[in-house]
Amino acid sequence: MMDRIMAMQTFVRIVDTNSFTRAAQSLGIPRATATTLVQSLEAMLGIQLLVRTTRRLNLTAEGAAYYERCVQILADIDDIEASLRHPDDRPRGRLRVEMPAVVANAIIFPALDDFHARHEHILLAFGVSNRQVDLVGEAIDCCILTGALPGSGLAARRLGALERVTCASPLYLARYGTPLQFEELTDHVAVNCMRAQTGRAVDFDFQVNDDTVNVPLGGFVQVSDEHAYLECGVRGFGLIQPPRALAQPYLDSGRLREVLPHYRPAPMPVSVAYLRHRRVPLHVLAFVNWLAELFETARHVSHELPDVSRILRGMEANEPAGV
Structure with a gap:
């Protein structure tokens, strides 16, 4: 039967x-x-x-x-x-989450004690990478994404956007000089950030007069990992545009210096995606709501939605990396 x-x-x-x-x-x-x-x-x-x-x-x-x-x-x-099984109706169970390292290390992990104090019956299983994931095929409950929103097969919630900063090491600036206008970047080199899925370098971008201007820069180093990207910048291999949340300790210590502060890079949109259900599982809903609350108060996160929408259109055309 x-x-x-x-x-x-x-x-x-x-x-x-x-x-x-x-x-x-x-x-x-x-x-x-x-x-x-x-x-x-x-x-x-x-x-x-x-x-x-x-x-x-x-x-x-x-x-x-x-x-x-x-x-x-x-x-x-x-x-x-x-x-x-659980008449008290508290969220519980194993929650599998995939996220990029920049979000994990700069925002999620420092606040995990708070989540555990609220939801002690949820067991968290994190995968940290920039890869594309198949939520159904890999039995993943939700994933945190940078860049464009996922397709129609998933439910998604915008969390905010990571502020980014253009910077370089003192060694690099002593060798190449400090650019004062973004037009001067033709005399400079960059550490090229590669999108893992396409192998393409991501252009530098700047917000100029309420618009986003893309500037391709050459260089001799290409990386697809955000920590390697930051390390190459610290070692003087070229200009970089990392999330400010990652770069701030290096800026504070003087190992990196901000350049072109009046032409800031477009912030990096961040969303959480999960499978569409008539009723979202309680442990997934608890984590998603906690993420939204966390991003509301996180440092170096922007919530200027009109700007984010415009940036997303440019990102979709340029296929940005998740760093």
Whole structure:
């Protein structure tokens, strides 16, 4: 006899991942079992749920309607089971979060004691990287993103934008001089920050007369890690534009000096993304709400939303790195 709930879970996971293989892997079942469950579901219902082609899966009209109901039913089952296991209704469980190192080290980790004091029953499992993640396929609850918002398959909440600063080491400035206007940058070199997904260097950018101006700069060092980027700047290999939250200790100590302070770089938008559910799991909601509160008071975070929207358009065209 078919396990109808398991069949519904499998069907929903196949739709979310657009793959029988990825769905089966994330559920810990053989691919053949996933195929059999969906076929049994279609036979029981007397309708076709999915149209399979060599490249992708497409929902039929009936399949789309059934998918929406399955998502609601499975969420209700999760809620019922959670309320019976934990009648106090406190958020609990393992929360898997992926985030870039700049956000983790400058903002999240220094405040974790506060989160744990509020939600002692939530076990946090952090992945720290700048890679693109598959929330469904990797069973990740939420991810923190820099740059453009994710596609329509995810729910997202804007947290703010990390202020950035143009700076260089005293050694570099002694060798190349200190630029006073951004037009003088043609005589300078940069540590090029690379986007891991494309291998492209990200242009320097400056806010000039309420607009964002992109300036490509050459250099002899290319990195894709924010800490390596900062270290190369400290060692005098070129100008850099790191998040101010990372650079501030070096600015305070004199190992870096701010240049072109009247032409500040565009801030880096930060968002948290998670799967769309009719009811967001309590432990995910607790973390997302805590993040929003944390970013409201974090140092070197901007909340000027009109500027952020304009910046995002430029970032999407330029494919920025997450550093």
